Amino acid sequence: MLEHRNVSMIRGALEVYNSGDHDAMRPFLADDVLWHVGGNHAMSGDYVGVEAVIDYFRRVRKETAGTLQVTPAEILANDRHASMFMRVSAYRDVRWMDVLLAEALTLDPNGRWTEYWALANDQDAVDAFWS
Amino acid sequence: MEHPNATKMRKTVAAFMAGDLPLMLEAFAPDVVWYAPGHTPASGTFRGLDGVRRFFTLLDDASAGSIRVEIEDILAGDRYVTMFLTITARRHEERMSVLVAQFAEADEHGRWSRGWFLPDKLDEWDRFFAAANSGRH
Numbered sequence: 001m002l003e004h005r006n007v008s009m010i011r012g013a014l015e016v017y018n019s020g021d022h023d024a025m026r027p028f029l030a031d032d033v034l035w036h037v038g039g040n041h042a043m044s045g046d047y048v049g050v051e052a053v054i055d056y057f058r059r060v061r062k063e064t065a066g067t068l069q070v071t072p073a074e075i076l077a078n079d080r081h082a083s084m085f086m087r088v089s090a091y092r093d094v095r096w097m098d099v100l101l102a103e104a105l106t107l108d109p110n111g112r113w114t115e116y117w118a119l120a121n122d123q124d125a126v127d128a129f130w131s
Numbered sequence: 132m133e134h135p136n137a138t139k140m141r142k143t144v145a146a147f148m149a150g151d152l153p154l155m156l157e158a159f160a161p162d163v164v165w166y167a168p169g170h171t172p173a174s175g176t177f178r179g180l181d182g183v184r185r186f187f188t189l190l191d192d193a194s195a196g197s198i199r200v201e202i203e204d205i206l207a208g209d210r211y212v213t214m215f216l217t218i219t220a221r222r223h224e225e226r227m228s229v230l231v232a233q234f235a236e237a238d239e240h241g242r243w244s245r246g247w248f249l250p251d252k253l254d255e256w257d258r259f260f261a262a263a264n265s266g267r268h
Contacts, residue, residue: 038168038253076206076213081205082211083234101246102166104213104232117232117245119168 006077006111010084013113022057026050030108036117041130063130064090069080072119073100088120090129097129134207136237140214143243147187150209155187156180160242167248167252173214186248192225193260194220203230211236218250220259 013028035047035056047056060068070091076083082105089098103118120126139158146155165186173189176182190198197220204215214233221245229250238244241250250256 020196035261036251036253063220074208074211075212076208078204078206081204081206081213081215083211085211085234085236102213102232102234102249104215104234104249104251106230117249117251117253119166119249121164121166121167121245121247123166 002063004077006079006082006107007075009111010075010077010082011072011103012070014070017057020061020066022054023059024046025054025057028111029053030112030114033059033113034115036115038119039123039127039130041127042131064092067091077105080109081105082113083099086118092129097125097127099125132236133205134209134212136212136241137205137210139241140205140212140235141202142174144202144214144216148200150191150265152184152187156184158243159183160238160240160244163244163246165241165246165248169253169257169260173256173260174257183246190220190260193222195222199207209237222259225259227255229256 009028013025016024024041029050031050033050033053035053037044047053068088071087073085073087084103086101086103088101099120099122101118101120103116105113106115108114143155143158159180161180163179163183166181167174167177173186177186199219202214203217203218206232209262212235216231216233217228218231224258229252231247234247235243236245
């Protein structure tokens with residue numbers, strides 16, 4: 001069965017993300033994208049608009065010295081929504097994080113991401129990593 | 132044609148909305164682990180059928196039975212399923228409406244063995260359910 005075009009688009013976005021070329025993420029993000037980062041840590045909060053989200057990506061990359069990698073276990077998508085089960089690993093100084101994130105996306109008609117939110121299988125570990 | 136896991140998840144939601152928690156729980160693995168974010172008694176990691184029962188009972192009690200779940204969309208594969216749900220509830224003059232992404236992982240028997248319950252507007256969710264009766268997960 002052919003993969004939905006939005007699944008293919010997300011795979012492409014994740015490759016770009018892992019490359020660290022965050023400016024190249026712009027085509028995947030709606031202008032007014034709303035990005036929720038849950039938990040209780042320095043990165044938690046809502047990021048609104050492409051520039052704020054790209055800046056958030058840059059901060060994450062800087063804080064983890066480029067070690068953060070996302071590896072999808074599963075990507076599901078149709079024309080309106082997508083979800084990802086994502087292994088996320090990173091070093092930050094002497095701290096190591098390796099968690100499974102459940103991630104939700106709403107999509108515009110062009111497949112661009114309009115809203116993102118997520119939860120880890122070990123949120124305490126995520127909070128400790130960013131504390 | 133809809134994926135069998137999508138159909139199964141619709142039945143799970145229907146059982147909850149009918150108030151038939153025993154029927155709902157038949158869809159879960161005995162060692163299910165359920166993750167829910169936020170800062171309410173209905174937040175944290177809930178383990179086993181008793182934990183899942185407690186989570187959904189907390190939601191129902193805190194909303195005085197007013198909680199309503201509408202399935203907006205379902206994405207399903209052989210192992211993972213994600214529902215997008217509009218959940219509304221009211222208590223006295225207080226109202227809540229959030230979009231919840233409900234993720235589930237099926238075990239080899241097709242039972243829900245792991246779930247993630249994610250409201251998009253977590254602050255609104257927290258405010259409403261902070262009044263839920265606390266207790267052990």
